[in-house]
Amino acid sequence: MKYVILPAVMLLGLAAMPAHAAKYKCGCEESAKAGLQQSKDPKIECVETYKGYDKHVSIQESHLKIYVDSSNLVQGDKDANIRFRPRDGKCLERVADGNQEKVLWMGSHCSNSSYRDVGQFKLKESKEQEGQWMATYEARTSGKDYTGFLIYATGKDGKRYMQAACLENK
Numbered sequence: 248m249k250y251v252i253l254p255a256v257m258l259l260g261l262a263a264m265p266a267h268a269a270k271y272k273c274g275c276e277e278s279a280k281a282g283l284q285q286s287k288d289p290k291i292e293c294v295e296t297y298k299g300y301d302k303h304v305s306i307q308e309s310h311l312k313i314y315v316d317s318s319n320l321v322q323g324d325k326d327a328n329i330r331f332r333p334r335d336g337k338c339l340e341r342v343a344d345g346n347q348e349k350v351l352w353m354g355s356h357c358s359n360s361s362y363r364d365v366g367q368f369k370l371k372e373s374k375e376q377e378g379q380w381m382a383t384y385e386a387r388t389s390g391k392d393y394t395g396f397l398i399y400a401t402g403k404d405g406k407r408y409m410q411a412a413c414l415e416n417k
Contacts, residue, residue, distance in 0.1 A: 273413040274304035283411055291413060306414045310337045310390040314362055315412045322407040325370045327382045327397055330362035337390040339363055345383030346371045370399060370407065380407050391417050
């Protein structure tokens with residue numbers, strides 16, 4: 248499989264995001280970057296770029312860092328794992344799946360050097376654009392609440408290829 252290009256028209260499905268008009272820092276697949284950054288609601292900025300699907304993607308903000316490992320960049324099923332790490336002396340308190348509106352993990356993870364791996368984020372296909380899939384999340388730290396999402400596009404082989412991993416820019 249070459250690279251899946253996410254057309255700008257696919258961005259219309261982002262309106263289902265938890266925080267409208269928010270700004271997001273994203274790690275974007277190189278071939279999808281231009282189309283993704285055209286989004287106005289939510290506003291997407293590709294602060295990291297990756298090429299291909301054999302690497303990992305991580306994005307950080309003042310109190311939170313997310314990490315998507317290479318085994319989650321291509322999905323044959325309909326769920327994904329995301330690793331969360333608090334930053335700046337804060338604690339991770341809760342992680343929820345936005346598509347399911349369900350808390351997936353709750354506790355107190357205060358290590359600023361190790362990740363909390365949370366699975367079962369359900370991928371949901373866009374009603375507006377066939378072939379576009381999203382996993383949405385909410386993460387609460389002892390300092391700030393964040394929303395974010397992963398965007399996937401269906402390849403010719405039927406698998407879903409991640410186009411971006413995004414974290415709310417606060």
